[in-house]
Amino acid sequence: FPGVPRESVLFDDLEDRGWLLTGDDGNAFVFDGVPENGNVPFGLLDLTYKDAYAFWVERHHQLVDEGVSAFHSSFPVEIPDAVSARNGESGALLRELYPLLLRRALFDAVSMNKTPTEGVVPSVDLIMAVQRVAWQKTPASANDWDGLTQWLRQGLSIQASGVIAVTHDLGNPEQLDGDTPLDATLYLRMLGLCVFSAGFAFQAAPALLPSAYPEDIQTKIRTLLELRYRLIPYINGVIEDAVRTGLPVQRMMALAYPDDAKARAWDQQYMLGPALLVAPVLQPGSSVNVYLPEGDAWWDLNLNQRYEGGQVLTVECGLDSVPVFGREGHMLCLGPVLRHMGEFNSARILDEVWMFGMPTHNPVVMRNKIRVMQMQGSSYIKGLEGLKILQSDGLEVKRRGAEVRISRER
Template sequence: MKFTDGYWQLRPGVSVLRPGTVESVEPDERGFTVFAPTGRITGRGDTLNRPVVTVRFFSPAPGVVGVTIGHHCGGLPREPRFALAESTDHPVHVEVTGLTATLTTGELSARVALVGPWRVDFLRGDRPVTSSTERSVGIVTDAEGHKYVHERLALGVGETIHGLGERFGPYVKNGQTVDIWNADGGTASEQAYKNVPFYLSSAGYGVFVDHPELVSFEVGSEVVSQTQFSVAGQSLTYHVIDGPTPKDVLRRYTALTGRPARVPAWSYGLWLSTSFTTSYDEKTVTEFIDGMAERNLPLSVFHFDCFWMRQFHWVDFVWDPETFPDPEGMLRRLHERGLKVCVWINPYIAQRSYLFEEGRRAGYLVRNPDGSVWQWDKWQAGMALVDFTNPDAARWYAGKLKVLLDMGVDCFKTDFGERIPTDVVWHDSADPQRMHNYYAYLYNRTVFELLEAERGAGEAVVFARSATAGGQQFPVHWGGDCESTFVAMAESLRGGLSLAASGFGYWSHDIGGFEGTPDPAVFKRWIAFGLLSSHSRLHGSGSYRVPWAYDEEAVTVLRHFTRLKLRLMPYLAAAAEEAHSDGVPVLRPMILEFPDDPTAAYLDRQYMLGPDVLVAPVLSADGQVTYYVPAGTWTHLVSGARVTGPGWVTEKHDFDSVPVLARPGAVVPFGAVEDRPDYAWADDVRLRLYAPVEGQRTRVRVPAPAGGVGAEFEVRYDNGSATVDLVAGASSGYLVEVAE
């Protein structure tokens, strides 16, 4: 939100209070509070009718400095709040001198000037990170009397900003206005399904604004040398998160807001969907599955989209008896074929659903201020909304899903969760503005925790569309409703990169696009992109996504990339374990692995899949692709061709090929199985060494599926040859080779 008219003037009707020189500081063991009047104090008379800005500095976690800016501090607490893993036992050093007040946690300090104009410097050791200066803090009143608080943190020369949730526009956010407000807007606008009030800086720090409601960011836009963020009300809390590397920032941020859970091994395989508005029944489903088997296309999960339920009844969790007269038998038959089953759900209750009256009577549906049930006709006729702030309502909803789990369903696509009204009353009296984004967190948590309770930790997985900060704990998330074009393919990738820079460990997208029917070229190019993502799903809107519906070459392309992904499971599983343990995502923006390469910050048509594999999706029908390789000798994973960086490369690829390159010196483990993802990854593993250097020593960890035993290997390269030892765990066989 912009408050100024240019740099010097305010917009009509806007007034701003700003802190001046600090009048006093009150330290304590864990922080300090400064009091800054909004004008000079030269005598006692100047303290009358003089507003004071109160700013509290504290540390909620190691390497994190929290700041709360307040004007009138007597307001009632506003809920909900983000669930943060705050600590009170890590070292915090507070020092107050005649000139400065400083709080230090780890290598990060906040130093407040006690004389002269308002200034706060955030430092890593003695090195500046960012700062809040004389015109940075504002207590704003607009022409209608609405109150806001803003902060502006300095941007350095060449500094780039990333993240802020899933955003489909330019990956670098400098020059943009970004409103953190979940919306069902597709992938071709400034709206987003997953909004996260956190940004990651190329300078090696992050900023998390601790507000679930609308947060408006002006990233080098209102003031081009600063990032501004503002919220409505009388106070603003934010956290500056130390690095020094971007990956270190994500480690600290996800330690505070939550790390992604482990997901089951079978979920990494190929998912096939009925699609949305297509006509299907068990016969159709069986034909699809038979077709995949006949063509030797490995399949792990079958997904039933919305119309597994009766029209106008969404959601009642009742199989359409005309289309699926024997759901238990059908699910049993699918399991006998080695498949897992996913079904579509959302948190909305149509008026025609039997759950509507049940929920209304019990008080489980969100209400209007007059006590009536909130309803509208968008999406479903007479649609109501489950009130997840009511623990009984959450248990009621989960109980309905448990019936499906007992029937044989394995997981859920948790669709929607963005169309949340703000003129309603919640069971726990939550602030409707704060609930709009936070609803997605409660919704997905309810479903994910049910799956963990019923299936066990590490066996829960959802396919979620909406999210906010903390939602990364409940994977997997997919990129929403994109068009079936190369342009939309690029949009989706930008959304995934931004989401990864916001702490989300796993990500997927609809292979071929959702809206419309892709032409064969788009479909085949998207296959490679989809299978070189953490999770891979064939799904569309009004047309099927089985490959033979496009051409026979699509079958060959799907077989090739599915088998490649399944052989890469030892490598992908290790990357996923890092996402779970450290918060570093599987799909990584290039800046995470190459923070010192200034080109890496701007690369939004390629990514790192885990730490050692570069992927550049082909975004053209003719197969021409241009991508960037950082320094060193990179090796095409499949062909063995080598490319030397740093520099740009232009190549032409057939449909069964894509730039997928191993990092210089990388050891990439390949599994022995290519027809399913859930196998003993360490058994008969092939450790492939790419462009090694003499004397290289590399530890390679291969996890195990749930309940199994993993392994750790040491690979050595001496005198032009490679050797390997098993140093921990178990493996029935292993081999090292140097890629030629």
């Protein structure tokens, strides 16, 4: 938050330099305090001015050097028409420009000295130019089943609006009943939805941490988290692909299948990248209805069973799993089971490959080094040396070093 408290030496110093937004009288404009800064009156750093912008970037890069990995951008301020920047920007132009400059400055601080330049600056501000920002946090929702459904719809709508990835917080700490944890079934379904998203974070509130639950529930939580760690190569690959193509990480049915009129009505399921159809459980119970879009065949990841598209299935789902279907012709690349990111080995990101029928598409995987070629009724895949391959029924797999030949059983 780029507010400088009015009663501070820094305010006077920055006002003398002309680094704060000004009012009609030419002096630094003093805004009323907001909850984010303890309701203390403040001035705003003029990020349109290159020296003030560089000052803001450098201060935050110092925090990165001290161990901060990401910043959450928040700008809960309405800039009045009377406020002007150094080069004359004011009114609607300044209101649109300022939040973008704020996020770009924080990105520059996080990505400084990195090759390639990369970093994450999540935000909940749905400004008009939000499409220019890769990451967005979904607004907080209620800690109940209706809130879980709203949470999913918000995330899908934001991504369909041009934001390629959203992150979630697991639960809303502001709506807790003291230290009482959420219903265990609801908590596990929330976590299942998080596992198949671009990113999520546990909340530091004790009632929202896995340790708030008995050991049998913690075992189910560990199962879901192990799956999340294994999905890292695929999810990171989807994010990289989204940056190139503009297609979001989580794609609502109407976006993923615009020619399938039936699919548009199924707004509580989505595609995670090009290969996975996810139908999270959003109500009490263990069953969920899933629509499999027509034009493709689908493989149930939990049962390894094939279904033709264009039909509705009722799927039973345990608390430690999520109904997920693989799209035929695609592959899912998984990493090893990890306990924490400190065990992540960037030189060995893949451990296993799941095939959904005869592969016809190059797999989505972080730093893709796997290629699929089709010839003589077979698929040849290079770059699979040492990986375990789980093929679909009816296929033969013959390995020769790093090259794998896949053909139909005869």
